[in-house]
Amino acid sequence: MSNHEEITAPSTQEDIEAADKLKNEANEYFKKQNYDKAIELYSQAIEKNPNSAVLYANRSIANLRLENFGYALGDASKAIALDKGYTKAYYRRAAAHMSLGKYKLALTDFEYVTTVRPYDQDAKLKYSECNKIVKKIAFEKAISVDKKEVNIADSINLDSMTIEDEYEGPMLEDGKVTLNFVKELMEYYKQQKKLHKKYAYKILLDVKTYLQNQPSLVDIKVPDDKKFTMCGDIHGQFYDLMNIFKLNGLPSDENPYLFNGDFVDRGSFSVECIFTLFSYKLLYPDHFYMSRGNHETLDMNRVYGFRGEVTSKYTSQMADLFTEVYNWLPLAHCINGRVLVMHGGLFSKDDVTLEDIKNVDRNKQPPEDGIMCELLWSDPQPMQGRSQSKRGVGCQFGPDVTHNFLQRNKLDYIIRSHEVKNDGYEVAHDGKCITVFSAPNYCDTMGNLGAFITMNGKDLVPHFTTYEAVPHPDVKPMAYANSIFNFLCQ
Template sequence: MGCSNSAAKEAKKLETSVKAALLIQSWYRCYKARLELRRRQALSIFESIEYADEQDQLQLAKFFTFMLENYTQKKEENSVYQSIASIENQRLDTKTVLRMVEVPDSYEGPRLMFPLTYSDVLLLIKAFKENQILHARYVLEVLVEAKKVLKQLPNITHIMSIETKELTICGDIHGKLDDLFLIFYKNGLPSGNNRYVFNGDFVDRGKNSMEVLMVLFALFLVFPNDVYLNRGNHEDFLMNLRYGFTKEITSKYKKHSAKILHYLEEVYTWLPIGTLIDKKVLVVHGGIADDTDLEILNKLKRNKMRSVLMPPSTPSEIELRNIQFPYNFQTSSMSLDQMPKDDWDQVITLFSASNYYEEGSNRGAYLKLKKDLIPRFFQYQCSQMVKSKTLHESVNIVESTAFRILGEKLIARNSELMQVFKMYDVNKTGKITFYEWGKAVGQVLEMDLPWLSLCPRLAQRTEDGYVYYKMGFKKLTAINAPKQVKSGMFQTLVRYRRDLKIIFNVIDKDKSGLISLEEFRDIWKLFCSHYGIKIDEAHVDQLANAMDLNHDGSIDFNEFLTAFDVVHRLGDEPKP
């Protein structure tokens, strides 16, 4: 009898334990699901902002085109035109440049021998793992040698499969050296039997863009028939000004940065546009359209496209515009939304930079192809920080960064947002519905995001489900403005900051962080003219003198931003 009671108690305890375990397991799954939902929401914010940045780049392209068109007829000593034209036209004698850059005996980094061998590649990788910086002389020599080989390649590189050879395809690396080394660790270094295609965007964003570029170019020089490099939209000197690679070069190679930047610009233009595998698989950066035609791409003079922000404009450079092809390459009468789902499944987007937006934000991936051309995917995430943080901490970091950047977008368009909010507020109550708020924000920012679910994180709500739009947004950390900038004009500074940084860097030819008063006057008159900011030239001259606080005849970037704020405000003032 006693044994029976004891057994029953044990069975009940076991049942209770199992129920508790199942309850905890269910709770944890729900908890992880909520975190994953937050993480994906943050990623959708990052992706939408990325696409919005592309539109900003188009606007910047228009400005540079406007700048060149309006200054080509000016007198030769014009400082602004010289700054832009020097990027477009300057050529340096290679032998002279290399003689000017000597490697001192005190240099303890890797010493390369040309032509490069596999041993040099291993030496380079070892040095970069130890955080050593390659001397400017070797950087220049790698660029010079890479250009020689790249010039001999067609616009579209053709690869034919061999039974014993696999092919690995990598997407964007973006200066993430650890990701590149992790790929090599998992998949092996490139060799005659281990071929690679690197599909552009080697640089920008990450802090080791130069090291990534040097490793890839060195491997390309040692294995020209087994390492293939495509050009991405970040292999572009103006994009590098905007997204960080130029700053990295000037920081690491202060004395010789100008030489490196000039040679780098030239090498970019000779990178192939894409890679065609067995005449069946096209690897190209940025995707394809329904009217993509390889015959047209093969006839382009790719070295004429020095920047996507400054397209070629002379007759000799745009001769393909009037080419008549024997067939209409827009052969499909079917719209994209009518295409069978299986056709869409044949397009793969590949991204190889893990933790791209923030630590823990995403995994990287590469794929492998064999003779059957069936892709096999491999994912990874390279970060010591991610391992030391909990899932909750990692998601919080990603989410806070996403909302900070989104906050900058909202602040930049605050005036337009308020105008649209007021249109919905017919009775002038100062509040609108969630739906109206989401519709207004989506309309102004032109970003496809779940604004209704984001609203509680961004806007001031009422208890009855409305939004107090006049109270602005919740505390969203954006960029720090210079002290001289008034809060009412902060949105304009945020909106144009990146474009202004590129313009400032272009003018700042010696990379000193300063521009002359004359350069300042010229660029602001042009900027105001292009963006339709009506302002008396005397105001710009007066402002230029006022900005030079220490009377040294130059202006730094923060002063430059402050000046723009004042110019924009003056342009907005009603005329008497």
């Protein structure tokens, strides 16, 4: 259903009653976290009664839950056009703006609510919190040097950090990650304990040094008789990450892995996930690969909990260092010259080549358009051609776009992640566009399976393994997010 219905003549009483019935049914699906079905029913209700602000606002929050920020924004704006005094619609629109990193626009919406409801304490709190974020970002920009952030890595003095006698956790050996260290680290994390900050900083500095020398598109060679594994989004679900290793074996030179972005945010064990993955990257640099996702970015980390988690478990300085490290993550990987793997998807232009991807200057926050943005944000669609992104960033691309891109670059198919799928994966575009998502029961609410893909180097035929979520300690998703984001985005 389109998210851009025009306001039409008033509906009949019969239509209004039918719309109410559909809305109530949609609300029940929403409560069960079946947001796709809820959106479908809200859309049917809107067809019956296109002048109801409530229906648009309800569809807006369902789209927010699915991270369809572009659609959520459009629906909230439509609700406001229909009812200027409908404060809930302003909250929805502010949430969509913040999810897209447009904090000043969000602030304008919160400000409006405080004007029309001067005694609403909740509105005042949200305005105040959003205002703090806007001021903090303005301050960060003011102190940046030549438009490049100050280099945090250069300011860290490892020698000044002492290991306390009472620390009983894993230790680097001669400053290096070893297999023994990683195994101890995973066990230590299962007990909800924290790696010493000196080792945490050392890992980050070493990973940054390594990644700086990598191209934006990394070529991976898989021998004919060897297995290769690809995982999608992990999103801070550490105990599910451990389950992947239990099902498929620990990473090693003989058991290589590629993790395809979105290691952090949402789930509240993101620190544990990223240090485990970065440790494996240092241990097996030529057999363990990591792509950047749209959540390895500053705006997403501000909203969805990672910055808050790092600051809570360590320091805000470390959170800044993570931003620096993420800027150097490769944007895509090409397996045996035949399979391209990226987090988001393909492009708004027809002529993009692998060479163009390789030449992207990636050491930055993603721009709002272009190759880097689309690699991190785009999504496939079933219909031909391209359309505006439901997320408000990147584009949506059809089977013909995929086919033409593969033909131009002499590739067999693409693998991407970025979207929750009920079965943990989806095969689209005549088998040429595969989605893999590895965070089961995403956000503890979606009920989806997780999946990973295995293949051998000879035929590169994808095989799918699916699994359910495993129990984890009682720390809710978004536990470390600013309260304003927690309310709006969970």
